[in-house]
Amino acid sequence: MVFNSLTFLIFIVLFFPLYFGTKGRMRLWVCLIASYIFYGWWDWRFLSLIVFSTAMDWWFGLWLSYGNAPEETRARCENGSPVLRFFGKITEIAARLNLSRKAILVFSMAMNLGFLGFFKYFNFFADNFAALVRSFGLTPSWTTLNIILPVGISFYTFQSMSYTIDVYRRQIRWEPSLLRFAAFIALFPQLVAGPIVRAADFLHQMQEDKKFSWANFNSGLGRVLWGFFKKVAIADSIALFVDQVFEAPNAFGSMHLLIGVVFYSFQIYCDFSGYSDIAIGLARMMGYHFPENFRTPYFSKSFSEFWTRWHVSLSSWLRDYLYIPLGGNRHGRWDTYKNNMLTMLLGGLWHGANWAFVFWGFLHGLYLILQRMMAPVWRRFVRLIRLPKLAGDAVEMATVYSLTLLAWIFFRSGSIGLAGGDSFATAGKVIGGIASLEGFAFGAVVNKFQVVKGVLLIAILLAVEVTNIRFRWNELQTQNPVWRLAAFAGLLWLIAFFGTFGANAFIYFQF
Amino acid sequence: MKRIIWFIALLLLFFMGDRLAGHFLQKLVEQSQFRYSRLYRGDAAAEILLVGNSRGLNFFQPYMEEITGKKTFNLSYNGMPTDLAKVLVEDYLDRYPTPEKMVVDITNCDRMNDELLAGFLTYSAESFRLDTLINSKLPKIWWGGKISAMFRFNNEIFQRALYHRNRTDENWLRDHVISAKLAAEGSDKPYPLEIHPYLVRQLKETVITARAKGVGVELVIGPYFPGYRVNNLDVLKNAVEEATGLPVRDYQQVLTDPTCFSDFRHLNVKGSKAFIERMKSDGVLGN
Known part of the structure; x- marks a missing residue:
């Protein structure tokens, strides 16, 4: 079900x-x-x-x-x-x-x-x-x-x-x-x-x-509706565009492929975090508390931070039951690198029986190692050129997001591998197509309507998530019935207007 | 009691907002220059009616009108199957003077397309036939449209209507040349054209209706990229000829210049012009 x-x-x-x-x-x-x-x-x-x-x-x-x-x-x-x-x-x-x-x-x-x-x-x-x-x-x-x-x-x-x-x-x-x-x-x-x-x-x-509580029920229902919006409206809508890109990468120009990869990063985020939101919301309606699984991961300024924001329940599981028992960062630099890599390789393999998932894990292991190596150099460089904090943060976020995108290409291609296709050939075509810069203009993008809709939905997502840091929307709606009325009606309108109602399975079901 | 009042207020707010937004969106659609808005607004009278899926967009209207001197109207849309095309043609013939010619690219017998049909919920208020077709094939979607007015506009058809609100769609054609990389793959993968007897029957009924109204029907297979293989195309051609009793004009390999194509199955403007000239010289577009 x-x-x-x-x-x-x-x-x-x-x-x-x-x-x-x-x-x-x-x-x-x-x-x-x-x-x-x-x-x-x-x-x-x-x-x-x-x-x-x-x-x-x-x-x-x-x-x-x-x-x-x-x-x-x-x-x-x-x-x-x-x-x-x-x-x-x-x-x-x-x-x-x-x-x-x-x-x-x-x-x-x-x-x-x-x-x-x-x-x-x-x-x-x-x-x-x-x-x-x-x-x-x-x-x-x-x-x-x-x-x-x-x-x-x-x-x-x-x-x-x-x-x-x-x-x-x-x-x-x-x-x-x-x-x-x-x-x-x-x-x-x-x-x-x-x-x-x-x-x-x-x-x-x-x-x-657990006794029935309206506060829990409202808070949980708000979370469930937000999860549905992320899954049904955002993830399933942009999935149409992403699927075309990974099914026939050679048929599209550079810009189209790049948009497809960016969309995939939001598709998988909204699909999986949407599921987590629904799960957490349902549990809260029952009176239980589940741990948070996502904390706006694409705003991470480092890869170690990314892994405290993305699929937190898995990354903390791997940290506590694999990385730390292996020695964590207690036995010197090289052992730390080895433990980072091993943990991420197994984390990749956990996602699916395909080398592309392992390679995705390898890339993240590599990123963590490079980050440890480069962090002191980067800090010195920032001090030297007196880079303002905001600009420094933006560079760090952009770097982490871009490299995460590269890894997502292999991850998405891994799903093609599970379906009997050639993961690495697909990933190669996508990366090669983007790097070729052929058709690197918005005019060369096919299905612009899907792009416009996707960008609009992602903008809504980011606006809500960024402002949520300050306003705590879900708490606000729990405390104030007028806010709740507006929030629930607003979410229902958004779902009715943007939702894709094909009962599409969640991506992480395959894992 | 407070909870019940709150819940009723939520339902009222949702439905009132939904209906209000639905009304506003409906007005936007009605005023659009998009082909189906014009069709149902009464602004689409033409001498040549064009029908097809994305390959029907190869009938580049500005050039066709230039060289024939006749007004055209194109009902084609990406992935349009013949059951949907039949409804649109019948709606057209009910509302407008009989066109001289109707040119149909028969490769729209290729596939069912429930997603596209669901998109036409946007126009279901304008056409009893459309509404009935959606109800019979997609009852859940149809009910969705009854529950939420906004849901009727949750599709690409609405987005196109919005995009073409103040601009024509008669020059709608992807105008670029197929990439060398893609062209090199051409012979590797034949296009798996499927034949659905249901869709062939729908085409037959469309032809019968049009001919009964005095429309000269022309069935064609538009050009494919040189050397590109399409499975079952001859089988489809024979099935359509047998069902309709009309010959199908086969233009699948008439264009040998690769720069006439935007991909394996679609022409660019250059290719479309060459195709239209060829149809004109064959008398497909009338005298």
Whole structure:
């Protein structure tokens, strides 16, 4: 089920009365069943995968807790529900293996990454290994499998892994209720495309029954409408132009291609941050708080800042569970560079089984390294020529945005690769076409109407986001009913006038 | 109670604003110089009626009028399928004196185009036929137009009407020469022309209606880039000839100069002039 569909509208209208009409365990059941319906609407067969993955990670949490505090855990299991007693007994048997806590964690990670690897990367690695073998003059005889990628697997796997790691690190306590844990993993607003909500930030919120609050409801609904505007009006409208550019780059001149790439940077931002806005808004309407996932990333003045503003829940996940455990920036310059690069390469691979995504990660790793190398030189240069702060900031923002655009070309081409096309050839044509400067005039642009509409929508987006820093629009509408009336009606008009209503899937569903 | 009043106020504000804006946008469209605004305003009488998809824009009107001395009106639009063209032709024939000729580029039997049809919601208030076609093929879009008046103007057709508010669209043609890079790719990928029996039937009915009114109908296949391959073009030609009982004049390879094209399927002004001259000498445009 996608947010921008009539089915979801009916689903959510039925869900809220049930949610607020129940309490305690019954409410958790409502959340869980609704979330499984939401997920199963796409393909019910993959529900078994998410159920298994949930039960497995919950049990690993129990096993780790058994290692942390065996007596206490045993007592809780014996006095708990039949499910808890059953898993308690299994854990007692498993405990006889005398595995260290670290070994349990490694086992858990292997299982999680094994699922992810099989469903997402099996064919990728099999194909590449076959190509490697062929390069030595041998002829491998295996075939690839027709594997369907379960929607959201990268998101819920990372969410689930964070729980096990945090229990291992003793940063959170093991969750005794499988029902609550399952509802947390599957909670529909964030299940298929994030934000990646960590157990430490969220499980405790599910321990109390959130009461209905108009303030939360209005604030959440405002956020949902803004998310819909970003997705339906901006992302889906400019997608028409972007798709043409990447389907046949040679058919267009330099200016057309450049506009296509700039549009893509806003398409992916509005598509993904729009989804996050809807997810955060829905959670707020339910009384929950999800972490922010985007903070006007294209205003970043450095790449390290960019990664604190773009897909924050993933970048902070990678920082806390990969970059810092690798050593972060604690072991000297070269180790820091290595850790930056490794983290970004894996971040790229997380997005999809295609070398173009890995290359996108490589570029961002390279940018981070170059930034670390060049920052002192740049600061000296700024002091030397006495560049005003505003001009310095503008140069930095423009540099970060331009280099991000270059990386987006490979990222968008990666989607073509996933669909069976040649990612690098497409990216090469786009970059070559822009660099050729053939047709570098607005007159040479095809479909100018789409350009005008896209520019207008991006201008609205930037105007709202820039002024939001000062005015906090969503808070304003929550406090003042007249403002709310104007804001909601305004957003509905914008959606009616600019929206593209094809129930187009969100880009990040493929990841 | 306060919440209910607030909610009713929101609905009222939305619908009143929407209707007001819709009315204003409708006025803008009605006053435009865009071809369909002129069609429904009663400002499109012509002796030669031109019909097609983007390749129908190859009928460069200023030159056609210059060398024939006849007034032309072009109903063509990018990606226009024959079911939509049929409605527009019928609306034209109902509203204007019978034109001497109607020239149709038959490659508009190539594809369905629901997106374009949805765009014609902008003119649905002007035409019962259009409204019925949209309702039958795109009921969700049609309902969207009933709920929100602004939604009727949420499309490229409206944007073009706005763009041509004070300027003619009769010279609408991409006037540049195909790039060498693109031309080099020409023989690699044949254009996958599809044939939809439904669209061929729609063309047949258009031809029957026009001929019943006394219009001289000419069916043509406009020029393609030299050496450019189009799958199924001969099959389409035969299907249309069989359905309509009229010969199709095949100009697909009459222009051998690559500089006559803006891409593989579209002419520039130079090419269009050469094509029009050829049609005139063949008597397609009348005496």
